[in-house]
Amino acid sequence: MTILGIETSCDDTAAAVLVDADVRSNVISSQHDIHAEFGGVVPELASRNHQRLIVPVVQQALRDADCTADDLDAVAVTYGPGLPGSLMVGLTFAKAFARGRNLPLVGVNHLEGHLYSVDLSSPAPPRPYLCLVVSGGHTELVRVGPNFEHSVLGATRDDAAGEAFDKVAQLLDLGYPGGPAIDRLAKMGDPAFHDFPRSRLDEYDFSFSGLKTSVLYYLRDLGEEKEDVLKDHRADICASFQQAVVDVLVGAVRDAARETGAEHVAIVGGVSANSALRAAIEEAADEDGFEVYMPEMAYCMDNAAMIARAGAMHLQAGHAAGATLDIQPRLRL
Ligand code: KG4
Ligand code: ZN
DSSP, rough: OOEEEEEOOOSSEEEEEETTTEEEEOOOOEEEHHHHTTTTHHHHHHHHHHHHHHHHHHHHHHHHTTOOOOGGEEEEEESSSSOOOHHHHHHHHHHHHHHHHOOOEEEEHHHHHHHHHGGGSOOOOOOSSEEEEEEESSSSEEEEHHHHHHHEEEESSSSOOHHHHHHHHHTOOOOHHHHHHHHHTTTTTTTTSSSOOOBBBBBTTOOOHHHHHHHHHHHHTGGHHHHHHHHHHHHHHHHHHHHHHHHHHEEEEEEEEHTTTOOOEEEEEEEOOHHHHHHHHHHHHHTTEEEOOOGGGGSSSSSSSHHHHHHHHHHTTOOOOOOOOOOTTTTTO
16 A cells, blocks of 8 residues: 655654555655744744645655556545644545545544554554653653554653743753754753752652753752853753653653553654663563563654554454544643
8 A cells, every 4th residue: 555644743844654554755844944033833923824735745756666646546634633624634634635636535543653653663553552652742651552553551640841941942042843952962961060959749640840840940049150150061051950850751651651550662752862761661671571562763753654544453353434524632642
């Protein structure tokens, strides 16, 4: 099956072509530069730029895959969760395209796309597996079974892990998105420089807003020394903050793996690109004896290959969408 995937849930306009499980193209047009000056995604600007970019991005995905629209068997598109105006551009385009070419259309939950992004690499995790989804919008610990069975074991009560990276990066004048900048700087810093709080709630729920606030208070309490401390210790602060996030996430994964007897553990979503998190989970896997699965870098961040993959799985299970498919900005797993 040759399937075109389309993803426009936030600020990346993405299209990909998959032939069976093989990714033939994966085009992502990031709008980061457009949103950087505002310190975060501006929904109105995001949808306008999706509108501008969707046709050239799809054309590029077809060209990179060395195929034309005639070669396609189906179209998969993200219909939620995400920004309404952004989702609307991708879904409207996908509907018109599928209708015009008489192709089946399938709607994909963006979070399912992330869950199954590990299936794009080999070996794919056998079901069931325990999956930590860590992105800019979500932090969820999910047990993934066969036939699209998902049970959410825990989630964030406030900020997502990626959101905490982005907000702390803003406090440290590192621009947007903040995760990659903190990751880079933290490599040169001392994670023991400052002891930021590691908060874990009941069961497997998370809370990252306290950690973000403690960085804010730490910087505020430096008073007049702030600029000097930042000049000398920005990397140390990044490393200390990042270590707190990693300890919380890896701690929860280890507890959940032990308590549920999970032998296969995946970490997916934008924050799964974090080098300290990847190293810490590998170490935990060695110590605790579970297998770990992480997407290739190209499939950590929002991308359409994961949407095409999840869409193909749904089509194989007979789940095509009707003409009334609508966006669901608050869709859950
Ligand atoms: O999955 P994603 O591309 O979009 C959402 O679905 O939200 O995740 C984006 C998030 C941003 O918050 C970004 O700062 C974070 O992933 N991120 C990282 C890294 N790369 C991206 N966070 C920590 N370390 C990284 N290397
Ligand atoms: Zn995402």
